[in-house]
Amino acid sequence: MHVKTTLRRFSLAWSLILAMDAAAATPDELFDRVTDRARQLATQTYQAPESPLPPELANMAYDQYREIRFRPEEAIWKDAGLFEVQLFHPGFLYTQPVRLNLVDEQGEVSPLPFRQERFRYDGDASALADLALDDIGHAGFRLHYPLNSGDYRDEFAVFLGASYFRLVGRQQGYGLSTRGLAIDTAEPHGEEFPAFREFWLVKPGPDETRMTVLALLDSPSVAGAYRFDIRPGEDTTVDTEARLFAREEIAKLGIAPLTSMYLHGEIGRHPADDYRPRVHDSQGLSMQTGDGEWIWRPLSNPEELRLSRLQDQAPRGFGLTQRPRDFQAFLDAEAHYERRPSQWVQPLDEWGPGSVELVEIPSQSETNDNITAYWLPDQPLAAGEARTYRYRTHTFGAVPPGQELARVLRTRQGWGAVPGEENPPPTSRRQFVVDFHGGELSSLDESHPVELSLESSSGEILEPQVQRLPEDGAWRATFRLAPENGQPADMRLFLTLHERRLTETWNYVWYPDAFR
Numbered sequence: 001m002h003v004k005t006t007l008r009r010f011s012l013a014w015s016l017i018l019a020m021d022a023a024a025a026t027p028d029e030l031f032d033r034v035t036d037r038a039r040q041l042a043t044q045t046y047q048a049p050e051s052p053l054p055p056e057l058a059n060m061a062y063d064q065y066r067e068i069r070f071r072p073e074e075a076i077w078k079d080a081g082l083f084e085v086q087l088f089h090p091g092f093l094y095t096q097p098v099r100l101n102l103v104d105e106q107g108e109v110s111p112l113p114f115r116q117e118r119f120r121y122d123g124d125a126s127a128l129a130d131l132a133l134d135d136i137g138h139a140g141f142r143l144h145y146p147l148n149s150g151d152y153r154d155e156f157a158v159f160l161g162a163s164y165f166r167l168v169g170r171q172q173g174y175g176l177s178t179r180g181l182a183i184d185t186a187e188p189h190g191e192e193f194p195a196f197r198e199f200w201l202v203k204p205g206p207d208e209t210r211m212t213v214l215a216l217l218d219s220p221s222v223a224g225a226y227r228f229d230i231r232p233g234e235d236t237t238v239d240t241e242a243r244l245f246a247r248e249e250i251a252k253l254g255i256a257p258l259t260s261m262y263l264h265g266e267i268g269r270h271p272a273d274d275y276r277p278r279v280h281d282s283q284g285l286s287m288q289t290g291d292g293e294w295i296w297r298p299l300s301n302p303e304e305l306r307l308s309r310l311q312d313q314a315p316r317g318f319g320l321t322q323r324p325r326d327f328q329a330f331l332d333a334e335a336h337y338e339r340r341p342s343q344w345v346q347p348l349d350e351w352g353p354g355s356v357e358l359v360e361i362p363s364q365s366e367t368n369d370n371i372t373a374y375w376l377p378d379q380p381l382a383a384g385e386a387r388t389y390r391y392r393t394h395t396f397g398a399v400p401p402g403q404e405l406a407r408v409l410r411t412r413q414g415w416g417a418v419p420g421e422e423n424p425p426p427t428s429r430r431q432f433v434v435d436f437h438g439g440e441l442s443s444l445d446e447s448h449p450v451e452l453s454l455e456s457s458s459g460e461i462l463e464p465q466v467q468r469l470p471e472d473g474a475w476r477a478t479f480r481l482a483p484e485n486g487q488p489a490d491m492r493l494f495l496t497l498h499e500r501r502l503t504e505t506w507n508y509v510w511y512p513d514a515f516r
Helices: 002-021 027-042 123-130 439-443
Strands: 068-070 084-088 099-103 109-111 119-121 140-149 152-160 164-167 177-179 181-183 195-202 211-218 222-231 237-246 253-260 262-264 284-288 294-298 306-313 317-321 342-347 353-360 371-377 386-396 407-415 430-437 450-456 460-468 475-482 489-497 505-510
Touching: 027 195, 027 211, 027 222, 027 237, 068 084, 084 152, 119 123, 164 386, 181 222, 253 317, 253 342, 253 386, 284 306, 284 353, 294 306, 294 407, 306 505, 317 371, 407 505, 430 439, 430 489, 430 505, 450 460, 450 475, 475 489
Parallel strands: 099 195, 294 505
Antiparallel strands: 068 119, 084 140, 099 109, 140 152, 152 164, 164 177, 177 253, 181 253, 195 211, 211 222, 222 237, 237 386, 253 371, 284 294, 284 317, 306 353, 317 342, 342 386, 353 371, 407 430, 430 475, 450 489, 460 475, 489 505
16 A cells, blocks of 8 residues: 555656646757756756655566566557657666656647556566556657568667667667766766656657657756657667756766677687677777877777777767677677677767767676767866757768778787797787778789888887788788887877878777786
8 A cells, every 4th residue: 555655646746747848849849848947957956766666666686577578569659650669667777767758749748657558567577467556657668660671660779777778770789878978987986877867759740750859867967958859770860969957067077978898809818718709799989080080999808997088179970880790700699799780979069179088897798888988078067057969879880971991800919929939028019910901992902002100109119011911902000019117008000102091090008917
């Protein structure tokens, strides 16, 4: 009886809040209302949401939660157009449900209440069907669209947990995640995780191929209003506008954060107990600077937390990229890492000075996301300050849009000793092999004087060489690095012809004392 009473109070509180936004509105007008709500929230003391869930839901295990399934026949907007919405049941990790609202073609807003009959409770979850659950909200939602065939609506976007959402394009499977905002990532005092508290799902017309989702974000330091204009397709695209209002100063504000997984791959020491040559959702960090330079930073799984920054003024874009697209690269018949999407972030405004920060976290399991990248503005967000960021994020395959220069095909490193050498150097001396492929470079033969441009922040570069490979027009750059007093070496390498750049810039930080 106590649980039922608590849930009804919670439901009533929601209805009072939602009534503020009940009047009909265009998506632009509704976004302004959500913005006003965020602005007002930021002037108030933060109140952490209380979970309305009974212990049976809040304490359930993963195996039990996965037995709760949404009934496809209950999909929102089913058979009314190209888009459908399916819902996630609260519980397990998702103990702070979100409020969902539907916006019809006339701009009328109505809350979407939780209804048990929309879900199946199978197997270990069957006992939960006997709970008397009122409007406890939802954990999140997923969007469906005829992406891969005309007669089936595939799942292509998921909003679930904190400010996380995931996207896939045509013939892709879920991999990396996107977040609405990152605050104090990898800081000693701990990271703050803003969360979307409420969503407005704008119903598209019967033949429309794009959909708008609005969201209200809240956390101890900031409140925000978000607009997502979503276009599923070969590359699923989301035009995003984030209007932020700070309660407190935020020194480390991560814009358009991407979160991924890298366990092992071509540049690290291969684990002895894994038959797969690679295990990762993303292979590297790509960036195009404001000056147009393309940069490639291979990812790693370090022995200890690593942070690195690529500084720039008004970047054109950045992303986490999964370049290998062939099964032979991974040999995983279940996870199919070759199908994982890459994702790009393109600013639609001038973002000013800052850097793309890459966070690499030690991990022993592919179930852990240990890679994060985001734009970090130089200027902290002051208490009481408002800022707007507009950007386009979209999935892609191996190559970011607009990249025409030759790209890094692979990176290898190993002990820089010569086989049979009587007095070999210490194992800290490393040999690096970087192969490039594509663009004009692949049409050149050995008679062309291709040159290597290489620099390092520390250590001594030895025996730099470049040569054409017999493999499909690829070119190889090799060198040895003698580290300096155990100092990290931040290296940059690209190929030129008659002082004209032919390739993207390979950029890597070598840590002599700690590397997996």
